[in-house]
Amino acid sequence: MKFIDEYRQSDLALKLANQIERLTDQPLKLMEVCGGHTHTIFKYGIEDLLPRNIEMIHGPGCPVCVIPLGRVDDAISIAQQPDVIFTTFGDAMRVPGSKTSLLDAKASGADVRMVYSPLDALKIARKTPDKHVVFLGLGFETTAPSSAMTILQAAKEKVDNFSVFCNHITIIPALKAMLDSPDLKLDGFVGPGHVSTVIGTRCYDFVPRDYGKPIVVTGFEPLDILQSVFMIVKQIIEGRAEVENQYGRVVNREGNKRALEALFEVFEPRDYFEWRGLGSIAHSGMRLRGKYAAFDAELKFSVPGLRIADPKACQCGEILKGVKKPWECKVFGTACTPETPIGSCMVSSEGACAAYYNFGRLSKVAERSGAAPAA
Amino acid sequence: MSKVFSPTPLFERVERARRRKHKFRDTQITLAHGSGGRAMHELVEGLFLEYLRNPLLEALEDQAVFEIGVSPGNIAGITGNGHPQTRVAFTTDSYVVDPIFFPGGDIGKLAVNGTVNDLAMSGARPLYLSAGFILEEGFPIEDLKRILGSMRDAAAEAGVAVVTGDTKVVQRGGADKLFINTSGIGVIESAVNFSARRAQVGDKVILSGTIGDHGTTIMIARGELELETDIESDTAPLNSLVQELIDEAASAGAFDSIHSMRDPTRGGVATTLNEIALSSEVCIEIDEDLIPVREEAKGACEILGLDPLYVANEGKLIAIVAPEIAERLVNRMKQNRYGLDACIIGEVKAEPRGIVAMRTGFGGTRIVDMLVGEQLPRIC
Numbered sequence: 188m189k190f191i192d193e194y195r196q197s198d199l200a201l202k203l204a205n206q207i208e209r210l211t212d213q214p215l216k217l218m219e220v221c222g223g224h225t226h227t228i229f230k231y232g233i234e235d236l237l238p239r240n241i242e243m244i245h246g247p248g249c250p251v252c253v254i255p256l257g258r259v260d261d262a263i264s265i266a267q268q269p270d271v272i273f274t275t276f277g278d279a280m281r282v283p284g285s286k287t288s289l290l291d292a293k294a295s296g297a298d299v300r301m302v303y304s305p306l307d308a309l310k311i312a313r314k315t316p317d318k319h320v321v322f323l324g325l326g327f328e329t330t331a332p333s334s335a336m337t338i339l340q341a342a343k344e345k346v347d348n349f350s351v352f353c354n355h356i357t358i359i360p361a362l363k364a365m366l367d368s369p370d371l372k373l374d375g376f377v378g379p380g381h382v383s384t385v386i387g388t389r390c391y392d393f394v395p396r397d398y399g400k401p402i403v404v405t406g407f408e409p410l411d412i413l414q415s416v417f418m419i420v421k422q423i424i425e426g427r428a429e430v431e432n433q434y435g436r437v438v439n440r441e442g443n444k445r446a447l448e449a450l451f452e453v454f455e456p457r458d459y460f461e462w463r464g465l466g467s468i469a470h471s472g473m474r475l476r477g478k479y480a481a482f483d484a485e486l487k488f489s490v491p492g493l494r495i496a497d498p499k500a501c502q503c504g505e506i507l508k509g510v511k512k513p514w515e516c517k518v519f520g521t522a523c524t525p526e527t528p529i530g531s532c533m534v535s536s537e538g539a540c541a542a543y544y545n546f547g548r549l550s551k552v553a554e555r556s557g558a559a560p561a562a
Numbered sequence: 563m564s565k566v567f568s569p570t571p572l573f574e575r576v577e578r579a580r581r582r583k584h585k586f587r588d589t590q591i592t593l594a595h596g597s598g599g600r601a602m603h604e605l606v607e608g609l610f611l612e613y614l615r616n617p618l619l620e621a622l623e624d625q626a627v628f629e630i631g632v633s634p635g636n637i638a639g640i641t642g643n644g645h646p647q648t649r650v651a652f653t654t655d656s657y658v659v660d661p662i663f664f665p666g667g668d669i670g671k672l673a674v675n676g677t678v679n680d681l682a683m684s685g686a687r688p689l690y691l692s693a694g695f696i697l698e699e700g701f702p703i704e705d706l707k708r709i710l711g712s713m714r715d716a717a718a719e720a721g722v723a724v725v726t727g728d729t730k731v732v733q734r735g736g737a738d739k740l741f742i743n744t745s746g747i748g749v750i751e752s753a754v755n756f757s758a759r760r761a762q763v764g765d766k767v768i769l770s771g772t773i774g775d776h777g778t779t780i781m782i783a784r785g786e787l788e789l790e791t792d793i794e795s796d797t798a799p800l801n802s803l804v805q806e807l808i809d810e811a812a813s814a815g816a817f818d819s820i821h822s823m824r825d826p827t828r829g830g831v832a833t834t835l836n837e838i839a840l841s842s843e844v845c846i847e848i849d850e851d852l853i854p855v856r857e858e859a860k861g862a863c864e865i866l867g868l869d870p871l872y873v874a875n876e877g878k879l880i881a882i883v884a885p886e887i888a889e890r891l892v893n894r895m896k897q898n899r900y901g902l903d904a905c906i907i908g909e910v911k912a913e914p915r916g917i918v919a920m921r922t923g924f925g926g927t928r929i930v931d932m933l934v935g936e937q938l939p940r941i942c
Contacts, residue, residue, distance in 0.1 A: 195923055195924055196924075197924050200924055200925060201925065229928075231922060232928060235926055290592055293593075294593075295590065514572050519576075520572070520580075521576065524934075525931075525934040526600050536867075544576070545929065546929065548572070549914075549919060549927055549928065549929055
């Protein structure tokens with residue numbers, strides 16, 4: 188396909204991999220923050236191409252993976268209320284809550300529908316004025332602007348049977364949490380791509396400035412990622428730590444002004460928001476401003492709002508922090524599979540466990556990192 | 563994978579879990595049970611087969627094949643008192659596609675072709691179809707006429723007759739517009755034996771054309787995405803193509819060189835190849851660069867986040883054949899209008915057993931597992 192195949196050429200990939208190998212044999216740990224990058228890395232077997240001294244750590248940037256159990260339960264409880272049409276992106280349907288998932292709730296009679304955009308949810312609200320339509324707002328600054336624009340549209344049209352159950356999160360506090368984590372000794376970051384189209388590259392300046400680590404904003408095709416790894420490694424061996432932009436065809440330094448304005452208009456930071464595996468992170472979640480309270484599902488419906496601990500067997504937390512590899516989890520591939528996921532990392536195709544299960548089982552990375560498989 | 567395969571402990575651990583027969587524990591039907599993926603397999607094997615078990619059903623092929631001709635009540639190929647036996651293929655399928663009209667066809671055309679193809683995949687010559695209609699109160703007769711017209715045309719092309727039928731009307735909301743069930747019967751006139759259990763190491767994998775056309779067409783026809791493309795469903799009767807393959811193999815003096823044949827409908831090529839790999843206890847290795855996908859379908863899948871390997875086809879077949887005859891069969895297929903883009907997409911290897919592996923265009927190898935969960939409901 189034009190404009191995509193060009194970023195998937197294997198001869199160029201091998202060349203890049205060789206160049207990376209020639210740069211250094213120093214052991215380096217690089218984190219890709221985005222779930223989209225994790226997916227590409229597994230789908231194209233990039234770890235098998237990289238020299239052995241470079242280890243990719245899969246970060247927390249899969250929004251479906253980091254939503255805590257309690258919030259899933261809250262979503263299900265809203266979906267089960269009478270006269271509610273609950274709308275969501277497809278991959279959130281199968282995320283297990285503490286007892287069931289939205290898909291189970293749907294089979295039990297709740298009206299849960301998959302949409303591709305919050306605007307589709309608003310369309311449903313216009314068509315069915317006797318029902319209340321709730322959209323599950325989920326994701327980073329990538330999807331948050333479309334939720335914000337939809338709320339602005341609903342306010343303009345005075346659609347009063349529409350609201351958003353907001354679980355939007357922001358990347359910068361999560362990145363800070365990673366950098367502050369004593370468990371992790373990272374040498375550099377493959378920076379978010381789609382998020383950066385909205386927030387720009389300027390807001391990553393603190394990474395080199397305060398922590399002395401390089402970060403390269405990166406596209407989602409396999410050659411993008413290899414080129415980015417090359418750029419990071421080059422910075423390290425040249426003793427530099429900078430924000431670089433590999434994804435210049437889409438991302439600029441200032442971001443998307445209109446999207447940021449919409450975000451700021453509709454949302455404000457929560458004091459704390461819980462992330463699965465990472466715990467509470469200050470100012471990392473968004474909620475609707477008081478001005479838009481009429482569209483806030485959390486205010487319209489009473490939700491249990493409980494904090495629920497992850498199942499004991501599940502090690503999603505360790506995996507999301509990059510401390511453990513998917514195959515080091517005791518239930519990986521046995522009790523926990525994409526069909527019957529225990530943890531959220533096995534649900535989304537962007538989750539490290541699902542990506543590894545689907546694409547990586549033939550890879551040799553598991554042995555070469557010296558990881559003894561769990562019994 | 564071209565090197566000798568040595569399973570890692572992790573690979574073996576996952577494989578053991580993957581093959582464990584799951585007890586069917588679900589308490590209610592979800593859409594995943596109809597997706598053609600693993601949940602549906604568990605429903606069929608864990609529930610339907612448990613209650614309705616018999617030797618013919620147990621084979622879990624897309625059609626039952628048995629011999630008749632002598633005493634009544636005579637099933638599973640038990641022959642009687644020396645009268646000539648006829649091998650018969652029998653199959654049934656229900657059609658609930660939404661929308662009922664789509665580029666390249668409609669629910670009526672699909673209902674005829676789908677059942678014709680299920681018969682053809684056993685090597686049978688399809689003869690007679692039944693048609694059962696479940697109609698929702700208020701359904702326009704004009705639409706019904708249009709659908710019946712397509713069924714008439716599709717039956718004529720495939721050389722079958724609809725010889726019996728049934729009509730039920732349910733009140734508004736009791737069904738969505740109309741559902742059609744067709745059953746079909748056909749005769750197997752040659753000594754062919756196609757089975758998902760017969761793929762052998764060294765065999766070649768033949769695909770009859772581009773993949774993903776039907777599923778992406780339906781997805782776009784639903785209009786939820788407001789995409790416009792020229793893509794059409796590939797719904798087509800494949801019995802003439804299958805007959806030509808049988809003739810070609812016979813004229814090469816190797817009628818038994820076609821080992822398995824399936825049409826990759828729900829769950830797509832990935833799911834069909836997994837079924838064959840598991841049934842035959844072999845590894846099927848395919849090459850991403852060899853699999854034909856139309857640019858329009860590829861683009862739509864890229865936008866929708868779908869993998870064409872998992873998207874339904876309604877006019878394609880996969881044949882697993884002996885290597886020495888593979889090229890010859892492909893060349894013959896290319897002369898049929900439904901096999902113009904036929905090609906070899908991979909081959910059968912010994913290890914890792916039960917696995918479909920794909921060499922990616924990027925130079926790596928990855929597992930192509932069965933479809934998990936629902937990807938697109940109501941595509942056929």
